[in-house]
Amino acid sequence: MTALQDRSNYPITVDSVIFGYAEGALQVALIERERDPFKGMWAIPGGFMEGDETVEETAHRELKEETGLESIYLEQFHVCSSHGRDPRGRTITVAFFALIDSDKYHMVASQDALQAKWWPAYKLPPLAFHQDEIYQKALQALRIAVKTRPIAFELLPKFFTLTQLQILFEQLFGIAIDKRNFRRKVAKMEFIVATDKKQEGEKHRPATLYYYDQKRYKEFYNI
Amino acid sequence: MTALQDRSNYPITVDSVIFGYAEGALQVALIERERDPFKGMWAIPGGFMEGDETVEETAHRELKEETGLESIYLEQFHVCSSHGRDPRGRTITVAFFALIDSDKYHMVASQDALQAKWWPAYKLPPLAFHQDEIYQKALQALRIAVKTRPIAFELLPKFFTLTQLQILFEQLFGIAIDKRNFRRKVAKMEFIVATDKKQEGEKHRPATLYYYDQKRYKEFYNI
DNA sequence: GCAAAAGTGTTCCCAGTACACCCATGT
DNA sequence: ACATGGGTGTACTGGGAACACTTTTGC
Numbered sequence: 177m178t179a180l181q182d183r184s185n186y187p188i189t190v191d192s193v194i195f196g197y198a199e200g201a202l203q204v205a206l207i208e209r210e211r212d213p214f215k216g217m218w219a220i221p222g223g224f225m226e227g228d229e230t231v232e233e234t235a236h237r238e239l240k241e242e243t244g245l246e247s248i249y250l251e252q253f254h255v256c257s258s259h260g261r262d263p264r265g266r267t268i269t270v271a272f273f274a275l276i277d278s279d280k281y282h283m284v285a286s287q288d289a290l291q292a293k294w295w296p297a298y299k300l301p302p303l304a305f306h307q308d309e310i311y312q313k314a315l316q317a318l319r320i321a322v323k324t325r326p327i328a329f330e331l332l333p334k335f336f337t338l339t340q341l342q343i344l345f346e347q348l349f350g351i352a353i354d355k356r357n358f359r360r361k362v363a364k365m366e367f368i369v370a371t372d373k374k375q376e377g378e379k380h381r382p383a384t385l386y387y388y389d390q391k392r393y394k395e396f397y398n399i
Numbered sequence: 400m401t402a403l404q405d406r407s408n409y410p411i412t413v414d415s416v417i418f419g420y421a422e423g424a425l426q427v428a429l430i431e432r433e434r435d436p437f438k439g440m441w442a443i444p445g446g447f448m449e450g451d452e453t454v455e456e457t458a459h460r461e462l463k464e465e466t467g468l469e470s471i472y473l474e475q476f477h478v479c480s481s482h483g484r485d486p487r488g489r490t491i492t493v494a495f496f497a498l499i500d501s502d503k504y505h506m507v508a509s510q511d512a513l514q515a516k517w518w519p520a521y522k523l524p525p526l527a528f529h530q531d532e533i534y535q536k537a538l539q540a541l542r543i544a545v546k547t548r549p550i551a552f553e554l555l556p557k558f559f560t561l562t563q564l565q566i567l568f569e570q571l572f573g574i575a576i577d578k579r580n581f582r583r584k585v586a587k588m589e590f591i592v593a594t595d596k597k598q599e600g601e602k603h604r605p606a607t608l609y610y611y612d613q614k615r616y617k618e619f620y621n622i
Numbered sequence: 623g624c625a626a627a628a629g630t631g632t633t634c635c636c637a638g639t640a641c642a643c644c645c646a647t648g649t
Numbered sequence: 650a651c652a653t654g655g656g657t658g659t660a661c662t663g664g665g666a667a668c669a670c671t672t673t674t675g676c
Contacts, residue, residue: 232480355656382655582629
């Protein structure tokens, strides 16, 4: 038919490193493999690109199939075309990271029909398909993305406390942040807006809830 | 044979946005298309992935075929799988940027058998295959990469003057930099090393030549 | 001696950092 | 009352930004 069909064609897989944040720790969702290769090991969720999907569509579809979630923040960060990762044959893998709101998807309760389980981001088991390198790249890409764009909020519920935000950054970058300095800095960011709501159900002084206002973000940076 | 062959397979192309730096301006190498589609338009050089190459191998091979250069700095930055870019059929495109040393590849002289021509990075013609968006992403990726890693030197000859380095940064980020502040900052970076050589053949006071020392860079940042 | 770019110091300001105590709530 | 995390101010320091003149070379 066309000249394009004379060329080499390749199967493409899309893997998504799903990040969440719960109980004061950054978490990653992994799937336990039920069959060989790598039966019993844990792996980054993913699947084959099919038909006339774009890679973004594949990522969203797989994410919905595996977590039930839609409208999730997804960002591609790497293509891996090295040999020998899948013993069944060669694939080209496009890797994404996904950020999900712990409010919408309850994580640590993981008696799931989905075989998916949350793991603390800094204590993962060995991964199938030699995905450890991809995971490290995902972490790096996430850190750069969080510094560059206002996407940390994708990991938080719509209304969050400043302590939640602070601990999230501490987790992401593996550092300790001074509370007063952090709050002074946040106070200058007019797109992180205080509400008159308070956290409820805690056994201490209730914290003020904040939200991220995208419109103010754009005004703030003249976008 | 294997389960993988039941899946959808896709032709993959690799495009490389080639950046150079000459005559005080950031430059981009484009190819004039000799046939339809988009005959007569300019395009980012690229080609099909073949056989059991990795995408990196494809990028290096294409770059060698089109410029004759080997050992070029290449970095992937995006996958484009949208429809309708190539009217001949659907392809999945992995985009790289390449950085080349203007000393090795003489740019502005472009009476080339290769149909390749250098264009000022901020005055490109409209691009074939709707590659304008990919080019914008390449510029962004280059800026982030230059801020993150010591790769600006890939665009310069081995020995360069501080004014060359300064103008390169001004070009990359579209800003004006104060000469004294810039030099003070460079002086603190022990991996940018002064030689006792001087620039020759200029009609003014000759500038000291510097070089980038990777070993000192790693020591400097404890890598 | 003139044109052209190389090279050089000081001041100011803001952002980052270090640091300790009182407050509001639940039990 | 006590335990727990929420919330606040000040002083120091280092890096970025603004700014103008002398020096060395080729012609």
